[in-house]
Amino acid sequence: xxxxxxxxxxxxxxxxxxxxxxxxxxxxxxxxxxxxxxxxxxxxxxxxxxxxxxxxxxxxxxxxxxxxxxxxxxxxxxxxxxxxxxxxxxxxxxxxxxxxxxxxxxxxxxxxxxxxxxxxxxxxxxxxxxxxxxxxxxxxxxxxxxxxxxxxxxxxxxxxxxxxxxxxxxxxxxxxxxxxxxxxxxxxxxxxxxxxxxxxxxxxxxxxxxxxxxxxxxxxxxxxxxxxxxxxxxxxxxxxxxxxxxxxxxxxxxxxxxxxxxxxxx
Ligand code: NAD
Numbered sequence: 001x002x003x004x005x006x007x008x009x010x011x012x013x014x015x016x017x018x019x020x021x022x023x024x025x026x027x028x029x030x031x032x033x034x035x036x037x038x039x040x041x042x043x044x045x046x047x048x049x050x051x052x053x054x055x056x057x058x059x060x061x062x063x064x065x066x067x068x069x070x071x072x073x074x075x076x077x078x079x080x081x082x083x084x085x086x087x088x089x090x091x092x093x094x095x096x097x098x099x100x101x102x103x104x105x106x107x108x109x110x111x112x113x114x115x116x117x118x119x120x121x122x123x124x125x126x127x128x129x130x131x132x133x134x135x136x137x138x139x140x141x142x143x144x145x146x147x148x149x150x151x152x153x154x155x156x157x158x159x160x161x162x163x164x165x166x167x168x169x170x171x172x173x174x175x176x177x178x179x180x181x182x183x184x185x186x187x188x189x190x191x192x193x194x195x196x197x198x199x200x201x202x203x204x205x206x207x208x209x210x211x212x213x214x215x216x217x218x219x220x221x222x223x224x225x226x227x228x229x230x231x232x233x234x235x236x237x238x239x240x241x242x243x244x245x246x247x248x249x250x251x252x253x254x255x256x257x258x259x260x261x262x263x264x265x266x
Contacts, residue, residue: 014247015091016042020044020045021047021080021093021127022096026048026050029234030048030146032233035060036242037092045066045086064083070119080130093127097119098198099116102157104209116161119164131143132184141179144186146188147189157210172186187255187256190257191260195233225263
């Protein structure tokens with residue numbers, strides 16, 4: 001303890017023994033986060049709609065797998081309940097599951113809009129709500145919402161994604177204010193393009209919507225605004241998640257962390 005009564009840092013990876021829920025933990029950023037947390041000693045509960053990759057990730061991390069379609073309220077509740085039943089705590093919640101759909105607003109399917117808002121905005125709210133009583137009781141919680149650069153700015157043809165991620169940044173701020181009295185922090189991470197299947201799946205849609213060839217989508221669309229001309233690796237995001245989950249970041253809350261290769265510096 002120092003004079004301000006703040007515990008001396010044990011280092012940024014001090015998540016040993018913490019219990020973490022990672023949604024969408026079967027792939028991409030969620031998988032890298034699952035591995036980073038478990039390597040640092042946390043017990044991880046992987047929640048994913050994909051039974052194969054989700055179970056594999058949980059096995060590799062030595063954690064548990066809860067198969068869940070997080071667009072469904074009951075599944076969100078079950079993820080929290082099964083995690084608590086197994087580990088008797090919930091310290092960390094990483095709201096990460098998501099997907100992209102590219103379409104002009106005039107053609108945007110109404111059902112797709114609802115599905116995206118359900119997964120990327122309502123599920124983080126429900127998982128936060130259901131985890132809350134445990135975190136309050138523990139006087140400790142770390143909520144990390146994987147938002148996007150599209151939570152800060154917009155690109156055309158991504159209406160539902162941009163709306164969900166802007167909403168998620170707002171939810172993060174409310175969560176931070178309400179959690180402050182209980183040792184619960186909430187922060188958003190806003191990456192630009194990360195090397196994951198989510199990016200691979202949008203190449204064709206981006207080419208069609210922007211009238212460019214598939215081969216030039218990377219240079220002409222994806223990296224156009226980036227100062228550093230490369231994709232971000234999922235592990236780079238996972239390292240920041242780990243930092244935001246540590247004891248060292250008890251004063252970091254309500255903030256949005258960009259990892260965007262310099263895109264929004266312009
Ligand atoms: P990904 O496609 O590699 O992984 C997404 C995971 O979410 C998959 O395991 C998938 O099965 C799961 N998922 C999808 N629908 C689900 C549902 N209904 N219920 C439960 N799980 C479901 O994608 P990623 O790139 O790792 O994306 C993870 C998060 O990062 C997303 O929220 C995305 O918006 C955000 N993000 C990604 C990028 C990027 O460029 N890849 C950039 C900024 C933000």
